[in-house]
Amino acid sequence: MSAEPVRAVAPWVRTRLRTAPGAAWAFSLLVLVTAFLAAALPRAVDVYETEGLRHDLATAPPRLTVLDITSLPPPPDLARETREAGMRPDRLAKDRAELEKLLPDPLRVDPEESVYGVRTVQRVIGLDPWLPQPYKLPPEFTLTAPSGLAEHATVREGRLPTKADPAEGTSEAAVTVETAKSLRLKVGSVVHVPARFSSTPLAVTVTGIVEPVRSQGGYWSAEPLLRTPVYALKPGGDGTRFYWQAALLLAPAGGPVLLSGTGDPELYWRLAPASGHLTAQDEPRLSEAIASLSGGPGLVKIREAIGRSGAVATGLDELVGAYRSLRAAVAPVVAVAAFGIGAVAAVVLAMTGGLFAGRRAAELALLRSRGGSLAGIGVRLLGETGVLALPAAGLGLLLAMLALPGARFLPALLAAGAVALLAVAALPLRALFLHRGPLTHGGREDLADARPSKGRTVAELTLLVLAVGAVVALRRRGTADAGDYLVSAAPVLVALIAALVLVRLYPLPLRWAARPARRLRGAVGYLSLARAGRSSATGTLPLLALLVALTTAAFGGSVLAGVADARDRAALRETGADARVAGNAEAMPLPAGLAPAVRGAAGVRDVTTFQVEYGIPLPVGTGRAAETRGVPLIGVEPESYERIARRTGFGPFAASLLKSTGTGGRIDPERVLPAVASPGVAARLGTEPQGIAAAAGTFKVRIVAVRTATPALSGADFLLVNGADLTNRADTALLASGPSLDGGALRKAVAAKSPDFSVALRTERRAAYVDSPMQSGAESIYLAAIGAGAGYAVLAVLLSLLQTSPERATLLARLRTMGLTRRQGRRLLGLEALPQALLAAVGGTLVGWATILLLAPGVDLGRLALSATPGLAGLDGAPLRADPWSLGLPAAGVVVLAGAAAAVQAWWSGRRGPIEELRAGDAR
Numbered sequence: 001m002s003a004e005p006v007r008a009v010a011p012w013v014r015t016r017l018r019t020a021p022g023a024a025w026a027f028s029l030l031v032l033v034t035a036f037l038a039a040a041l042p043r044a045v046d047v048y049e050t051e052g053l054r055h056d057l058a059t060a061p062p063r064l065t066v067l068d069i070t071s072l073p074p075p076p077d078l079a080r081e082t083r084e085a086g087m088r089p090d091r092l093a094k095d096r097a098e099l100e101k102l103l104p105d106p107l108r109v110d111p112e113e114s115v116y117g118v119r120t121v122q123r124v125i126g127l128d129p130w131l132p133q134p135y136k137l138p139p140e141f142t143l144t145a146p147s148g149l150a151e152h153a154t155v156r157e158g159r160l161p162t163k164a165d166p167a168e169g170t171s172e173a174a175v176t177v178e179t180a181k182s183l184r185l186k187v188g189s190v191v192h193v194p195a196r197f198s199s200t201p202l203a204v205t206v207t208g209i210v211e212p213v214r215s216q217g218g219y220w221s222a223e224p225l226l227r228t229p230v231y232a233l234k235p236g237g238d239g240t241r242f243y244w245q246a247a248l249l250l251a252p253a254g255g256p257v258l259l260s261g262t263g264d265p266e267l268y269w270r271l272a273p274a275s276g277h278l279t280a281q282d283e284p285r286l287s288e289a290i291a292s293l294s295g296g297p298g299l300v301k302i303r304e305a306i307g308r309s310g311a312v313a314t315g316l317d318e319l320v321g322a323y324r325s326l327r328a329a330v331a332p333v334v335a336v337a338a339f340g341i342g343a344v345a346a347v348v349l350a351m352t353g354g355l356f357a358g359r360r361a362a363e364l365a366l367l368r369s370r371g372g373s374l375a376g377i378g379v380r381l382l383g384e385t386g387v388l389a390l391p392a393a394g395l396g397l398l399l400a401m402l403a404l405p406g407a408r409f410l411p412a413l414l415a416a417g418a419v420a421l422l423a424v425a426a427l428p429l430r431a432l433f434l435h436r437g438p439l440t441h442g443g444r445e446d447l448a449d450a451r452p453s454k455g456r457t458v459a460e461l462t463l464l465v466l467a468v469g470a471v472v473a474l475r476r477r478g479t480a481d482a483g484d485y486l487v488s489a490a491p492v493l494v495a496l497i498a499a500l501v502l503v504r505l506y507p508l509p510l511r512w513a514a515r516p517a518r519r520l521r522g523a524v525g526y527l528s529l530a531r532a533g534r535s536s537a538t539g540t541l542p543l544l545a546l547l548v549a550l551t552t553a554a555f556g557g558s559v560l561a562g563v564a565d566a567r568d569r570a571a572l573r574e575t576g577a578d579a580r581v582a583g584n585a586e587a588m589p590l591p592a593g594l595a596p597a598v599r600g601a602a603g604v605r606d607v608t609t610f611q612v613e614y615g616i617p618l619p620v621g622t623g624r625a626a627e628t629r630g631v632p633l634i635g636v637e638p639e640s641y642e643r644i645a646r647r648t649g650f651g652p653f654a655a656s657l658l659k660s661t662g663t664g665g666r667i668d669p670e671r672v673l674p675a676v677a678s679p680g681v682a683a684r685l686g687t688e689p690q691g692i693a694a695a696a697g698t699f700k701v702r703i704v705a706v707r708t709a710t711p712a713l714s715g716a717d718f719l720l721v722n723g724a725d726l727t728n729r730a731d732t733a734l735l736a737s738g739p740s741l742d743g744g745a746l747r748k749a750v751a752a753k754s755p756d757f758s759v760a761l762r763t764e765r766r767a768a769y770v771d772s773p774m775q776s777g778a779e780s781i782y783l784a785a786i787g788a789g790a791g792y793a794v795l796a797v798l799l800s801l802l803q804t805s806p807e808r809a810t811l812l813a814r815l816r817t818m819g820l821t822r823r824q825g826r827r828l829l830g831l832e833a834l835p836q837a838l839l840a841a842v843g844g845t846l847v848g849w850a851t852i853l854l855l856a857p858g859v860d861l862g863r864l865a866l867s868a869t870p871g872l873a874g875l876d877g878a879p880l881r882a883d884p885w886s887l888g889l890p891a892a893g894v895v896v897l898a899g900a901a902a903a904v905q906a907w908w909s910g911r912r913g914p915i916e917e918l919r920a921g922d923a924r
Helices: 012-019 021-059 080-085 089-102 177-183 252-260 280-295 297-306 316-359 361-369 374-403 410-434 454-477 490-505 507-517 524-534 540-575 594-599 638-648 679-685 743-753 762-768 773-817 822-858 884-911
Strands: 067-071 115-120 140-146 153-158 170-176 190-193 202-212 230-233 242-250 265-271 311-313 579-583 606-617 630-636 672-677 690-694 697-706 719-722 733-737 757-761
Touching: 012 021, 012 374, 021 280, 021 316, 021 374, 021 410, 021 773, 067 297, 080 252, 089 115, 089 252, 089 265, 089 297, 115 252, 140 190, 140 252, 153 170, 170 177, 170 252, 177 202, 177 242, 202 242, 242 252, 252 265, 280 297, 280 316, 297 311, 316 361, 316 410, 316 490, 316 540, 316 773, 361 374, 361 410, 374 410, 454 490, 490 540, 490 822, 540 757, 540 762, 540 773, 540 822, 540 884, 579 743, 594 606, 594 733, 594 743, 606 638, 606 690, 638 733, 672 679, 679 697, 743 757, 757 762, 773 822, 773 884, 822 884
Parallel strands: 140 242, 170 202, 630 719, 672 697
Antiparallel strands: 067 265, 067 311, 115 140, 115 265, 153 202, 170 242, 190 202, 230 242, 579 733, 579 757, 606 630, 606 733, 672 719, 690 697
C-alpha cells in the first residue's frame, strides 16, 4: 500500500494575517492613505496648473488672445474683377478653412468667436457736416465687412446690410446702438467718406442698428471700436481737442467697395483660440506653435496659403510667458511641501517596518536558529507585506484618480508605486538587517550600552557632509536655478542634519541631570531621567520624522501667513485704509456733507479728508537729484491723517511736524510750510526752503520728515503739507477706517450725496488678488501638507511609543512589586516621555526657524500672493517670514500628544495586575 500523502500545513501568509488582524488592517490603512496622498499630489498640481492655463486664456482680453492673420488685397496690376473676386466672402471662407488646418498643435480655433472679412487699415474721415464735430474735428470711421454678423448681433431697428456695389461706390452698413447714439445715426442715414480715384465720395447707407451678442467675446471685443465708439484726443494738438472714432459694419459682400476708398483695405482672419482642451503639459508646445506662427515655419505655410504679404499678430506669447513665469515661481515653493510630506511618509513607513521587525524579533531569531535562510525569510516577509500593501496602494491610486480627474496617470502611478515598494520592502529589509548574524540574548538594547558602529558613523558623517554642502551651495547660489529642487529639499536636509546631531548629543545632558537627581528623596525623577537618557525610542528615524513634519508645518504655515500678510498689505496700500472714497474723475472736490455722512455710516471709526494735486513741478533744490519731474501735492488734516497713517503703518509721523503756520488762504510766495516728503522728493529739494507753484497755492516748503509711503497715494513720490495752509483748499478724497466697516452702508451714504463718487474697499481689493487657480491650488496643497504633516507626526509619536510599550509595561509591573504606587507609575512614564517630546518640539521649532531663515532670501511670495503687480507698489515684495503660531503650535501639540499617550499607557497598565505582566518564563 502506498503511504498516505502528508497534508500541507496552513500557508504562512494566511496564518500570519490571522494571527494579528488588527495590525494588518492598520498597516493596510496606512499604506492606502499614504498612496492616496502620494498619487493625489501630482494630480492636484496638474489640475490647478491646467486650470490656471485655461483660466488665463479664457479671462484675458480677446485683443490679446486672438490670432490676427492679415494679408494685402490682390495687387493692382491684376484685373479689377480678379481683385474683387479675391475679396469676396466665399474666397475668404475658403482661405479660413485652409488656415485652420495650418495651425500647429495644440492650437485650435473657437469658430463661434472667430471672424474674417475686409477692413480699412487707416480710419477714413466722415465728410457729412451733420455728423457730430466737437472742436470742429470730423469723425473718423473704420470700414469693415465682417462675416457672421447675423449670428453675433440682434437687430434693434431696420435690417442687416446685404447690398454693395463696387462700381457705384455704395454699400449698406449696420452700426451698433452705442455708435448710433454717439454719432447721431439712424436707419436711412447716409455717411460719405472720401474716394481714392474720384471726386465723388463713397456712400454708406445705414440700414440697421444692432445690439452685440456676447459683447465681451472675441467677435466684438478683439476690436472694441466695432462695438463702442471712442471720444479720442487729437494727436499733435495742444492736448484739448477731441474727436469721434467709430466703425461702420458693411455688408459681407462690401469688401470690394473698399478698393475705391482711401483707407487701404486689408484681408483679415481673426481666429479666436479655444482653451478647453489645453493642459499644463501643452504649454511648451503652445509656446513653440506661437513662435512658429509669428516668425517661423508656421508663418511660411500661412504665406503660401494667403500670399507673401501674410502676417500674424497675437498677444498669446505674452500670456503664455506670464503663465510660465507664475508656474516657475510657484512650483519650487509647492515642491517644499511635497518633499517634506514625502520624507515624513517614507520615515513613518520605515518606522512601521521597524516596529513589526522588533515585535517579531524572537520569532525570526527562532527561524534562523532552526536553519531558516535570509532569502527564505525575506521572501515570506515580502509575501506578508505584499498581500497587504499592493491592494491598499492600488485602492489609494484609484481613489486619487476619482477625486482628481483630468490629470496625468503616469506620475500618480509612479508615486503610488513608490509607496507600495517602500511599504513592501520596509519589514523584510529591517528584519534581514537585524538577523544577518547570530543574536545575543539578554543584553540591553539602549543607548547606554549601544555603541554606533564605524560603518554607521561613516554613513552619518557622509550624509552630514552632503547635507551641509547642499545647504551651503543653496546659500551661495540662491533660488534662481531650482531645476534640481535643492531649494525644495532644504527642510529635509536641515532636518536630517539636526536629527543626526541631536540623536548623538541627546543622552549627554540627561545623564548629567540624572547625577544630582540620585540625591533626591524619591526615585521617580532619577529613574525617568536615567531611562530617558538611554531609551531606544530616541532613534534617528522617529526624531527625523518629527523634525521634518514640524519643519514642513512651520514652513507651510509661514508661507500661508506670508501670502495673507502680503495681500493685506497690498490691499491696504492700494486703498490707504479700510475704505477710500474718491471722484470718478481726477481732482473732483468732495460734495458738501459727504465726510459727516461717511463718518455716520455703520462700522466707521475714523475719517480723514485730503486734497491731491498731481504733476507739481519741483524746482532744482540743494539736493543731489537733478532730474525734473512732477509729483503729487497732498494737503491733509494732520491729526486725523496721522491716526490713519499710524494704524496702517504707512509713513506715520507726529502731527506736530505739520503744525499750521496760520497763513491759510493768504497769497504769499515767501511763506514756508513744513512738509513730509518721499525720499526722492527730499533728495531733490534738499534742506533749504524751496518754492512751489501749484493750483492750490504758491509758497515755499521745508522738508521736516522723510517717509517711504503714505496712505493717500500708492505711488513712490509725494509731498505732504497741512491742508489748512493752502490758498485754494478743496478736498478731493477721504479715507475711512473701522474693523467692522459696512461697505453697503458706506456706498449708500456716498451715493446719497453724489453719484460721481465711488467707494473702494480694502476687502474687495484683497479678494481681487486671488484670480488664478494656480494661487488657490498652491494654497490648498499647503493646507493639505500641514494637515498631513500633523497626522504623520502623530503616527511617528505613537509608533515610537508603541515600539517600547511592552518593555515599559514590564518595567512598571516590576516596580509595582517593589512598592511603586500607580500615581508614581504615571509620573514615571510621563517624565520619561517628556524629554523625548521636548527634544522633538524644541528641535522642530529651531529647525523650522532655521529653514525659513535659510530660504527667506531667495523666496518671494509675491507671485503666489498677488495676481496683479500694481498691488506691490510701495511694498518690499512679499518675503518669507517666520510665523510664531506655525512654529510653536505644532511643537506644543507634540509635547501634549506624547504626554497624553504616556498617561493612557500608564492608565492601561494600571488596570492590569503585575502578575499578568510578569509570567513564569517571560524573557522581557
